[in-house]
Amino acid sequence: MELHDVWFVLIAVLWTGYFFLEGFDFGVGILTKLLARDRPERRVLINTIGPVWDGNEVWLLTAGGATFAAFPEWYATLFSGFYLPLLLILVCLIVRGVAFEYRAKRPEENWQRNWETAIFWTSLLPAFLWGVAFGNLVGGVKIDQDFEYVGNVWDLLNPHALLGGLVTLTLFTFHGAVFTALKTVGEIRERARKLALKVGLATAVFASIFLLWTQIDSGDGKSLVALVVAVGALVAALVANQAGREGWSFALSGVTIVAAVAMLFLTLFPNVMPSTLNENWSLTVTNASSSPYTLKIMTWCAGIATPIVLLYQGWTYWVFRKRIGTQHIAEAAH
Numbered sequence: 001m002e003l004h005d006v007w008f009v010l011i012a013v014l015w016t017g018y019f020f021l022e023g024f025d026f027g028v029g030i031l032t033k034l035l036a037r038d039r040p041e042r043r044v045l046i047n048t049i050g051p052v053w054d055g056n057e058v059w060l061l062t063a064g065g066a067t068f069a070a071f072p073e074w075y076a077t078l079f080s081g082f083y084l085p086l087l088l089i090l091v092c093l094i095v096r097g098v099a100f101e102y103r104a105k106r107p108e109e110n111w112q113r114n115w116e117t118a119i120f121w122t123s124l125l126p127a128f129l130w131g132v133a134f135g136n137l138v139g140g141v142k143i144d145q146d147f148e149y150v151g152n153v154w155d156l157l158n159p160h161a162l163l164g165g166l167v168t169l170t171l172f173t174f175h176g177a178v179f180t181a182l183k184t185v186g187e188i189r190e191r192a193r194k195l196a197l198k199v200g201l202a203t204a205v206f207a208s209i210f211l212l213w214t215q216i217d218s219g220d221g222k223s224l225v226a227l228v229v230a231v232g233a234l235v236a237a238l239v240a241n242q243a244g245r246e247g248w249s250f251a252l253s254g255v256t257i258v259a260a261v262a263m264l265f266l267t268l269f270p271n272v273m274p275s276t277l278n279e280n281w282s283l284t285v286t287n288a289s290s291s292p293y294t295l296k297i298m299t300w301c302a303g304i305a306t307p308i309v310l311l312y313q314g315w316t317y318w319v320f321r322k323r324i325g326t327q328h329i330a331e332a333a334h
Helices: 001-035 039-050 058-070 072-083 083-105 109-139 159-183 187-218 221-242 246-268 293-319
Strands: 271-273
Touching: 001 039, 001 058, 001 109, 001 159, 001 187, 001 246, 001 293, 039 109, 039 159, 039 187, 058 072, 058 293, 072 083, 072 271, 083 109, 109 159, 109 187, 109 246, 159 187, 159 221, 159 246, 187 221, 187 246, 221 246
Parallel strands: none
Antiparallel strands: none
16 A cells, blocks of 8 residues: 555544544534524533533644645645635634633623624534535536636535535534533433434434445445445434433444545545546546655654554543533533
8 A cells, every 4th residue: 555545544543533523513603503402511511522622623723734734736636626614614714712602701691692692603504514515525426637626616505515515414413412411411402312313313324325425426436335334323312312422422423434434435546536528637546645655744743643643532522421411511500
């Protein structure tokens, strides 16, 4: 296996980690409007992800940086062609971070409610837009002989991509609901389990159609195995949720995300950005990669830094592993 193949796999792993971790905190952000009934319950939901949401975004920064360094042609075409949706995602992530930090700076209800509304929308929009972006990535876009995107933003809003957006939106919301059930106690935990069932059923429908569509268009035997694992894990997550086994349900919803992302990257390889105009104009792991020397240096750096990142992030989750409820919110207790 060549180094550019290794880095394609590593970038797939980084995106998988990002969607697994940021997926549930996007879901929790969406649930602040769908699940929480009052101010203390919204605080409970926000507190479940408060210690970890910013660490989860490290995976996105690393995935973007790795793509820029390992596949500069891919990075340039991707960010120029998907400029508007990626800019909107970036703005949402900035506002979302500010909302988490500023929400508790003042006690007025209007102040906090406005920031909570910002958390909801800046969680929902990226959850949808990431699916649109990856739906276009695997479906192919208009790339010319100079490896430049020649379409427009409306070309990105095609049925396959929009369905991909619905898949990530519902999947992340389901992932967030089972995470909420895992991390909370009392009535909010029970409501999270009930909502997870409803959202999970919708996810199963959208995901099955989208993944099967992708498989028929560009899949092979390996991607078919990943598809079966993704759908099977989602069904098993729903069963575990109904049985009150939140830990298993969360783990299985995570497996669903891992298998689904793996399938998308398996359908891509050896392309990194297929062209719908001419398959010979597609960006591949070969024509879009950096020099072997650059990839070699990156491999050494990644081998040293990655275990350190995994250790400190794992420690964070261990420290904040306990369940919480409204009784742990000071103003609610009084």
